[in-house]
Amino acid sequence: EGLPAIFDQISKGHNINITLIFAVDRYAEVVEAYLAGLEKLHKDGGDLSQVASVASFFVSRVDTKVDKILAEKAGQTEDPQKKRSLDQLLGKAAIANSKMAYERYKELFAGPRWDKLRKAGARSQRCLWASTSTKDPRYPDTYYVEELIGPDTVDTIPPATLAAFREHGEVRRSLDENVDLARRQLKQLAGVGVSLDQVTHELEVEGVEAFTKSFESLLAALEKSAKDIKAGKGPRQWFSLGRLQPAVDTQIAKLQKDDAPRRLWAKDSTLWSADPAKRQEIHDRLGWLDVADKMLEKSDEFTALGKDGRDYSDVVLLGMGGSSLCPDVLRNTFGAVKGHPKLHVLDTTDPATILGVRSKIKIQTSLFIVASKSGETTETLSHFAYFWEQAKRKGRQFAAITDPGSGLEKLAKEHEFRWIFPNPPDIGGRYSALSYFGLVPGALMGVNVREMLERAIEMEHSCADSVPVESNPGVWLGGVMGRLALQGRNKVTLITSPKVATFGYWVEQLIAESTGKEGKGIVPIEGEPVGKPAVYGDDRLFVYIRLEADPPHRGVQALEKAGHPVVTLTLRDKLDLGGEFFRWEVATAIAGAILGIDAFDQPNVQESKDNTKKVLATFKSRGKLPAAESVAASKAKPALTSLLKRAKKGAYFALMPYTARTPGSEAAIAAIRTAVRDSKKVATTAGYGPRFLHSTGQLHKGGPKTGLFLQVVQDDTKDVAIPGQPYSFSVLKQAQAIGDLQSLTSRRLPVVRVTLGRDPAAGWRALVTAVRQAVK
Secondary structure (H helix, E strand, C coil): CHHHHHHHHHHCCCCEEEEEECCHHHHHHHHHHHHHHHHHHHHCCCCHHHCCEEEEEECHHHHHHHHHHHHHHHHHCCCHHHHHHHHHCCCCHHHHHHHHHHHHHHHHCCCHHHHHHHHCCCCCCEEEEECCCCCCCCCCCCHHHHCCCCCCEEECCCHHHHHHHHHHCCCCCCCCCCHHHHHHHHHHHHHCCCCHHHHHHHHHHHHHHHHHHHHHHHHHHHHHHHHHHHCCCCCCEEEECHHHHHHHHHHHHHHHHCCHHHHHHCCCHHHCCCCHHHHHHHHCCEHHHCHHHHHHCCHHHHHHHHHHHHHCCEEEEECCHHHCHHHHHHHHHHCCCCCCCEEEEECCCCHHHHHHHHHHCCHHHEEEEEECCCCCCHHHHHHHHHHHHHCCCCHHHEEEEECCCCHHHHHHHHCCCCEEEECCCCECHHHCCCCHHHHHHHHHHCCCHHHHHHHHHHHHHHCCCCCCHHHCHHHHHHHHHHHHHHCCCCEEEEEECHHHCCHHHHHHHHHHHHHCECCECCEEECCCCCCCHHHCCCCEEEEEEEECCCCCCHHHHHHHHCCCCEEEEEECCHHHHHHHHHHHHHHHHHHHHHHCCCCCCCCCHHHHHHHHHHHHHHHHHHCCCCCCCCEEHHHCHHHHHHHHHCCCCCCEEEEEECCCCCHHHHHHHHHHHHHHHHHHCCEEEECCCCHHHHCCHHHHHHCCCCEEEEEEECCCCCCCECCCCCCEHHHHHHHHHHHHHHHHHHCCCCEEEEECCCCHHHHHHHHHHHHHHHCC
């Protein structure tokens, strides 16, 4: 259908982009249709000089598919030499194929036929190289730009790739270099059983299907938007900032003047720090800007993973912080998907919780995903050691997500894991939701990963460097958060639709760990029960995240009416979380720039880890943990009264339970937070340990010194041994609590440690009573 359409449009003098070309032979057919169309236009008296056209090749997708075939073949052979030969062909197909296309271009736009058209004013149909961002972290980030430079060509380059090329790309005429080598490489690929004809045919079919779906989705979106406008429905982003609006307007203008969107996409480190030593470090943490594009290229891989995952009844994600929070959001948001395994997320060292997960799964039909960027996370490796023994050391029941070359990757290979997913290394953990860390568990549990990535890319385009700040959803939100934080409203209070309630888990870590340093920071308030306007201080910015179908929220309406600043973000459905992940990443990066901090490091996280190691060393040498001063929940009133009296202006109250999450603990935490907030007008946070150490822990130690800390511990009645270690999970959890307590006390921060005893349910009830008495 496409070829006659090309002829028809060119013959009528229309300029067109012929896209989705993969095969060189198909390209020759495209050129034939173009030339024939020009000849008819010329015959009919048309002006050939006014016709422009490009033939667009989708480059990197060829390598994505061919590399997958080569990897499968390498996995099927025991011959080391054959493995090496296959490995040497990785990443070669796309460039070689493009060089052959350019050679054909030079042949087709030469000779008597073309000369006649050229003299009549015709312009050659240039080759356009599309899909030129590097999808595989093993290849240079400028690979599909540097190797495709030649006369009469166009390269459409994503912002992040363009920024990389500006910084360290090499400009040379490369398209007609090493053409003979390209031919040899294609012959070698054929020799090992890779049919480029079949690969390019499959890519074309898949591409047409995807384009058709996107076009149908566009038409549906336009139709729905038209209906919404006619029905008087509001925009997806709405705000009521009242008297704070002028200050925000000034900030938005400053961001535009400072060229913030362009500098963000250019990975310009000076947006966050003037320190030259920080330049490369920051640059190497901005891979999240285009990771959705890279992952969308792998959508077939996720589809296949979803099908293969049906082999399992349960999937258990073993990870902490950025490795676990997005999967936890997806698990809670989408629930159990029919026909797919149930996802469990284990991000604690609490033995009762570990045993609880163990009791809910069928070990012999479970898959365990070991997820750690560094590959050295103590909790995660301890989880692995436990479930490795439980699964009787069957590597086929394990998968790993980690950075290339990490200790975990080595361990996974040695233990013959079923899957190893090497994540792009230029992404920090808390910015990794749209990478393998979030998407692999999502695909396995049955989430429509392709659509979620499409939504992310939609938001990416909305936040592009060319979009003015006032219309740029991510940069604008970052401008609001940053400016209001500087004015004392540094408590970003999340109010979420019940349907996406746990999205705040992920946002909390992103904001707290990114901005809480150098005595500065934004304090995310997640999960705090909504109160009446009068119980809040003047340190709040409310962000209401709702679904389009949600009824009006009376509590939010009351806050707006009372003059509190409120930003409302509306999601069309749950899959819009893909876009929200990206929006909040941009917003947090921009807010960090306004605060004048590096939004991508976590200088104080390691401290608690080091303290834990020291505490465990004491345990190993003495056979017991060092003492830590604590008070029984039933006798905690005096200590709590004293703690709350130390509240400064703009204080926040942090509840840090090293206990199991139960309905009883959740109810008690909500009651405690409400009592403190309503009586003291103090913002409250809550996070279970050690999980929060990988989230708000950085903010506690590095952020504003306005926190009031309540650590809650219990006497574990059950325990779980950690294979290969002289300590158990209970001892590890206690060591983490003591290590964190030492970090807080060493900074002279106000902290009280309360023990619930051997009956946590009774202990929580006693603690609620003590808090209510303390705030009277």
